[in-house]
Amino acid sequence: MIPLSLAMLAEITQGKIVSAADEQTKNIESIVTDSRQLSDGDVFLALKGINFDGHKFCQQALEKGCRAVIVSEQQTISIAQVVVEDTRIALGQIGAFIKAQVAPKTVAITGSSGKTTVKEMVYAILSRLGNVLATNGNFNNDLGVPQTLMRLEPSHDFAVIELGANHLGEIAYTTNLTKPDIAVINNIAAAHLEGFGDLCGVARAKGEIFEGLSEGGVAIYNQDTPYAGKWQWRLTDKIVKKISCHESTDYYPTDVVLDDNGCASFKLHSPHGSSYIELPIPGKHNVCNAVMAAAIAMQFDATVDDIRLGLIDMVPAKGRLNVHQPSESFKLIDDSYNANVESVKAASELVANLPGKRILILGDMGELGQEARQYHHEVGAYAKSLSIDALLTLGVLSQSASQAFGDNGYHFNDKASLVAFLKSLLSNEERSISVLVKGSRSARMELVVQDVLEWQSSIANEEQA
Secondary structure (H helix, E strand, O other): OOOEOHHHHHHHHOOEEEOOOHHHOOOEOOEEOOHHHOOOOOEEEOOEOOOOEHHHHHHHHHHOOOOEEEEOOOOOOOOEEEEOOOHHHHHHHHHHHHHHHHOOEEEEEEOOOOHHHHHHHHHHHHOOOOOEEEOOOOOOOOOHHHHHHOOOOOOOOEEEEEOOOOOOOHHHHHHHHHOOOEEEEOOOOOOOHHHHOOHHHHHHHHHHHHOOOOOOOEEEEEOOOOOHHHOHHHHOOOEEEEEOOOOOOOEEEEEEEEOOOOEEEEEEEEOOEEEEEEEEEEOOHHHHHHHHHHHHHHHOOOOHHHHHHHHHHOOOOOOOOEEEEEEOOEEEEEEOOOOOHHHHHHHHHHHHOOOOEEEEEEEOOOOOHHHHHHHHHHHHHHHHOOOOOEEEEEOOOOHHHHHHHOOOEEEEOOHHHHHHHHHHHHOOOOOOEEEEEEOOHHHOOHHHHHHHHHHHHHHHHHHHO
16 A cells, blocks of 8 residues: 555545544555454554444554544544545545556456456466556455555556446446456356346446446457347447457457366467467366456557466466365365356366266355246256266255256255265265365355365375374
8 A cells, every 4th residue: 555644545535634643644554444453553444334333443443553543433532533424435535546646557357257267367467567466355346446456556567456246336336446447347147136136237237347447448348248238338439359258259269178187278369469378277168267368468468478378377266266186086176265157057067077976066156036046956957967977065045956966966954964975975986086166155165175175184194194
C-alpha cells in the first residue's frame, strides 16, 4: 500500500477526522478490516454487515496498538477516527484511489468457472515482463477487490484482478473500482443461480465487467458461450478480441494431446504467432483457460515464448487441481476449492482419462437455486456416461448425483463414512488408483482430501516400519 495521511483518507472517503494527534496523521501504510490481524501502527476499518459489526472491536484495535480507526459510528475511545457514512463504500474509495495513483496495466477477469486458473496463468506469464500484483484466494467480491487494490505498490507494473459475484450490480461496482485496461469474461455456466435467477441473469451480470472498461480498453470473451449476445451492446466502442476452444478465431488451440497425468499439450494460434504449449496442470478444459491467458498477456506485449515459458512455470492455486502422488499406484487430485455444473463436468472428464481405477468424490454444489437437485442429477448422469468406475457423494443435494450414476454410485451423510468406504473399496485393488475430490466451498471437501492423504501417509509409514 502507498503511504497515506489521515487527512488524505478523510478526503478520499469524504469523512470527518475526530481526535487526531499530529503523530497519528502521517505515513499510514496498512489498513486492516479483520481485528484479529491487526499489528502496531495499523489503521482498523470497521465493516458492518447483517451478521457482524466491526465497530465492536475498536477497543481491541486500540489495545493492539492501532493508530486510527475508520468508522461509520463515532467511538467513545481515545483514538484517532475518520467517521464516514458507510465503511464498505469507504473501503472501495480507498482501493480505487490507490489503484489510480499506482496506475499499473490492469486486467479484470470474471466468469462462471476457471477465472482463478486464468488469473494464475496470466500472473505467471506477466511475471516474465515485470512486477505483478494478483488477487489472493477468494478476495474477488465487493470487499475483497478493494483490499486487493490497496496492496498495490509503486513498483507494480501489472495488476491481475479476479472479479466474482453472486448478485446483479456487484461486478459493475468492482469493475468501476478497478478501471481495467482489459476486461475478460472467461465463460458462462450454472453458478450462483440463487442470486442471478437463470443463465441469462448470469450472462447479464458478468457482462457488467465491460461497463467499467477504460477508454481504448480491450474486451475479451469466449465466443463459444451461447450467451454472448447479452453483452454485445456494451462493446460498440471497445476493442474486441475473441477466443474459442473449438473454432478458428483470434486465439484458439489445435492438436490437443493429453499425457498419462491428464496434462495437455497443444498448438496455440494467435495474431502474434503460433507456438506449441505444454501445461503443468491436468485437465483438457485448461487448454481453453490457457488460450484465454495467452490472449490477455499478448495485449500487454507478451510474446509466444513468454506464453510458453510462463505457463510451464505456473503454480496452481490451492484446491485447484493440486495433484498428490502419495504412492506409485495412488494419485489424488484435490479440486475441492469450489464447484459448479460445468467445472464438475470438466473434472469428470479429467478423472475419466486417468489410468487405473477411476473414482470421483463429489460434495454438494451450492447456490444453484430451485433446480439444484436437477443440476446434481445432471452431473451424476454425465459422470456415468464416462469411464468412471465409482462416484462417491457427500452432503444432501449430491445424493441426486449418486442416484443418477446408478450402480457404483454411493452416497454418504458424513465424511468418516465416505473415507471408510473408500478404504474398503480400494483395499484389494490391484490396479493403479486415481481419485479426484470436488465440491463447493460450503461442502468443505478439503477435509476429505486431508483424511485421504493422512490414510495414505499411514500406509507408507507402516511399509517403512
